Amino acid sequence: MVAPELLQIAQQARAAAQKLVTLDTLAKNQALAAITEALQTQQAAILQANQTDMERSEQEELPMALLQRLKLSPDKLASNIQGVRDVMNLPDPVGQRQLHRELDAGLILERVTCPLGVLGVIFEARPEAVIQITALALKSGNAVILKGGQEATHSCQVLVQAIHRGLQGTAIPPTAVQLLTTRAEIQQLLELDQYVNLLIPRGSNAFVRYIQDHSRIPVLGHADGLCHLYIDQQVDIPQAMALAVDSKTQYPAACNAIETLLVHQAIAPEFLPPCAAALVAQGVKLRGDEATQKIIPVAPASEADWGTEYLDLVLAIKIVDSLETAITHINTYGSGHTEAIATTDAQAAAQFVAQVDAAGVYHNCSTRFADGFRYGFGAEVGISTQRLPPRGPVGLEGLVTYKYRLWGNGQVVATYSGDQAKSFAHRDLPL
Structure with missing residues (x-):
């Protein structure tokens, strides 16, 4: 049974979505610009709220990987505010004509x-997801x-309050961004299929x-980020070492960090x-x-290690x-999710890229590049490992669908049926 308060939130979001669909690019970008200003103005309050969350989580002895995702440093906050600006500068994915045909x-x-x-x-932890997802959703x-x-909780509440403050007076109603706060x-x-069109879970x-x-x-989403780096027999060893270190240690709590080295x-x-x-x-x-x-002194790996996502400074090695x-x-x-090969053999690289089944397959670069911001998407709502699109880091293009619009002048199907049926032209016109 859905509580009346939550039903009202869903109805308000649906009403806001119906207004959003009519807005042009300028109106949406003006709203995003107002959000960046509000986030900048509220930086101190946002960081203080995050510190409150960190202190409580440390007392509860949450796993280190979760604490790393939870922490919102000044640099991370500044980077995410810049991400909103980057989304503003991206082409509007709405209203793009993909087919234009004279029947x-x-x-x-x-x-x-x-x-x-x-x-x-x-989502679990990662309060910056509020900023990233809001920017991509509204654009x-x-x-x-x-x-x-x-x-x-505290971080998300202050972030959404800042976003609502920014949206005041813009063409986008603040009800377009709603925040839930309880586990219940x-x-x-999950029961609001009448109002919600897509769920994006980010977590374990x-x-x-x-x-x-x-x-x-x-x-849309991925359950695991179990990534590998394979070191081929023909390889630039210093380069491969740098890739292994970066892929594992640059941010070990990330879903695109490697868990196994082959x-x-x-x-x-x-x-x-x-x-x-x-x-x-x-x-x-x-x-x-x-x-x-x-070859090297290491603890023994078990069969379970090959299927474990550590999200920590632990790495399994297999020859x-x-x-x-x-x-x-x-x-x-x-x-x-993301897999990589280190090799100087172009044929081996081509075979690896073709035969490995993953959303991202890399040659001679770190798996940590699997990220919407690094791909130039401005940000991402998440990473999808499903085979049907969208796949990989999901940015603006993954948040739109399409509709067929047919413009006529009284035509009826009977004209094109029967012994005297008229033929279709099916002539493609410029997009």
């Missing part, structure tokens, strides 16, 4: 992009209902699976000792299969006998 004289068919409607976004003409984790509201949100494997299993609303047996004796030393120097705890243990074995391992244990 017959005076009968013109168009396929035009349009907003999805109302997004329901549920793509969607209203949004946000539900942050309990650990980020999550289950009720179990959390995302729960959302997928308990709602009739379409769900190394070709031909290069392992030369590569592993210096690479292991570099990783250990950054605080990484290594686990390895039997072959790895014969493989071929590129094909590495690809098979990745396609067996990987989550379809």
Whole structure:
């Protein structure tokens, strides 16, 4: 049973979405500009609210990975405010004509992009998600209902208050951005299929699976970020070491950090000792299969390690006998998020990129590049590992659908049926 208060929130979001669909690019950008000003003005209050959340979470001894995601530093806040400006500068994804066809004289068919409607976004920690998702939702003409984790309650409340303050007096009503604050509201949100068009969960494997299993609303997201880096037998060792260190340690709590390092047996004796030393120097705890243990001193890896997303400074290492074995391992244990190969062999790189099944497949670069901001999307609402689009980091283009519009002048289908049927022209016109 949905509480009346939540039903009212959903109805307000739906009404705001109907207004958003009529707005032009200038009106949406003006609203985003007002949001950036409000966020800048409220920086001190936002950071203080986040400090309150951090102190409470540290007392509750939350996992380090969650604390890292929760912390909103001045630099991170400034980066996210800049992200809103970046979204402003992106092309408007709404109203783009994808098809323009004359079916017959005076009968013109168009396929035009349009907003999805109302997004329901549920996330753990990461209060900056409020900023990123709001910017992308509003620019793509969607209203949004946000539900942050309990650990980020104060941060989310102050952020949304600032956003509402910024939207006052703009063409976008503040009701286009709604915030839920209790766990009980999550289950009720999953029942709002009449009002919410897409759910985007961001959190643990179990959390995302729960959302997928308990709602009739379409769900976009990924349950795991189990990423790999494969070191091929032909490789620039210093470069590969740098990729391994960055992919694991630059931000180990991120879903695009590697959890398993695969190394070709031909290069392992030369590569592993210096690479292991570099990783250990950054605080990484290594686990390895039997072959790895014969080369470097590491704790033994179990079968469970190949399927574990650590989100921490822990890395499993496995030695493989071929590129094909590495690809098979990745396609067996990987989550379809982001996978990378380090190699100087162009043919091996091409085979890896073609055969590895993941939303992102990289050659000679860190898996940490899997990010909407780094892709030039301004920000992202999340990363999708499903095969149907949108896939990978989801920005503006992933938040629109399309409709067919047919412009006529009294035509009826009977004219094009029967023995004397008139033929269609089916002539494509300029977009």
